[in-house]
Amino acid sequence: MEKRLEGKVAIVTGAGQTPGDTIGNGRAISVLFARAGAKVMAVDHNLSSAQETQRMIIEEGGESFAFEADVTSARDCQKIAEACAERYGCIDILVNNVGTGGEALGPVKLKEEDWERIYNVNVKSVFLTCKHVIPYMEKQGGGAIVNISSIASVCASPMLAYKTSKAAVNSFTHAIAFMYAPKGIRANTIMPGFMNTPMAIEGISRLRGIDKKELIKERSSMVPLKGGMGTGWDTAYAALFLASDEAKFITGALLPVDGGQSARVG
Numbered sequence: 001m002e003k004r005l006e007g008k009v010a011i012v013t014g015a016g017q018t019p020g021d022t023i024g025n026g027r028a029i030s031v032l033f034a035r036a037g038a039k040v041m042a043v044d045h046n047l048s049s050a051q052e053t054q055r056m057i058i059e060e061g062g063e064s065f066a067f068e069a070d071v072t073s074a075r076d077c078q079k080i081a082e083a084c085a086e087r088y089g090c091i092d093i094l095v096n097n098v099g100t101g102g103e104a105l106g107p108v109k110l111k112e113e114d115w116e117r118i119y120n121v122n123v124k125s126v127f128l129t130c131k132h133v134i135p136y137m138e139k140q141g142g143g144a145i146v147n148i149s150s151i152a153s154v155c156a157s158p159m160l161a162y163k164t165s166k167a168a169v170n171s172f173t174h175a176i177a178f179m180y181a182p183k184g185i186r187a188n189t190i191m192p193g194f195m196n197t198p199m200a201i202e203g204i205s206r207l208r209g210i211d212k213k214e215l216i217k218e219r220s221s222m223v224p225l226k227g228g229m230g231t232g233w234d235t236a237y238a239a240l241f242l243a244s245d246e247a248k249f250i251t252g253a254l255l256p257v258d259g260g261q262s263a264r265v266g
């Protein structure tokens, strides 16, 4: 594979994954970045899952280390940045991939604690990692941040807290892209659509009490592009482009990776 990230150091949060039959976004991003030549710090609050990602990378001849951290904790986010700089000497790329969904609930039924948990995981985490990583990028004279939002942020979605928190991620990306453009730090967002990842399939089938095959069929039928749902690799290839120097003139972009779902009219 072409070494599009040769010499770069990347932090990927949520680099483990929900157990299941397919690959998650964070794991696919980590593996693909390593194949492209990056050294990858695989961060997850589930250490054994991050270690599994590290093992996959090392088996392919890449470079990675697993790191246990909760990205909703300011102290842990500081440790992520310090540990990466100590181990690899710099931080070129930050991928904020951690995210959580929750149930399809509106304001009446959604519990306050669930709203807070979803916002902590989806939004506060992005603020905290940026807070601690950006100073390193500033010192180096540049960097690339890729945030993983969701197409739910711009399409109709019954998951109120998830939808609005991911819209906040889009807005956060716009804000920092503009603020740090003079420093050479780019920030872009990927908005995945219906993806066949374990969090979506295993997670939602459990939540709704429906068969996985049925759910896969249902989600695939909602994707306009032939072939049905996307995969973690589709998210990963978009992240690879946005993190690489090929995207050096791109900042503040919100990129749908959704098989045309957001282009649907009516």
Ligand SMILES: NC(=O)c1ccc[n+]([C@@H]2O[C@H](COP(=O)([O-])OP(=O)(O)OC[C@H]3O[C@@H](n4cnc5c(N)ncnc54)[C@H](O)[C@@H]3O)[C@@H](O)[C@H]2O)c1
Pocket (backbone or CB within 6 Å): 013, 014, 015, 016, 017, 018, 023, 024, 025, 026, 027, 043, 044, 045, 046, 049, 069, 070, 071, 072, 097, 098, 099, 100, 101, 121, 148, 149, 150, 151, 191, 192, 193, 194, 195, 196, 197, 198, 199, 200, 232
């Ligand atoms: N799968 C989809 O269909 C889909 C669609 C749109 C957007 N997304 C977004 O893609 C991202 C990844 O989704 P995925 O399907 O690969 O999920 P996943 O559950 O497989 O991966 C998420 C990882 O984040 C880790 N994590 C969760 N909370 C954490 C915390 N506080 N600190 C550190 N690690 C934590 C989990 O342990 C897990 O390994 C999420 O932001 C999600 O919202 C997914």
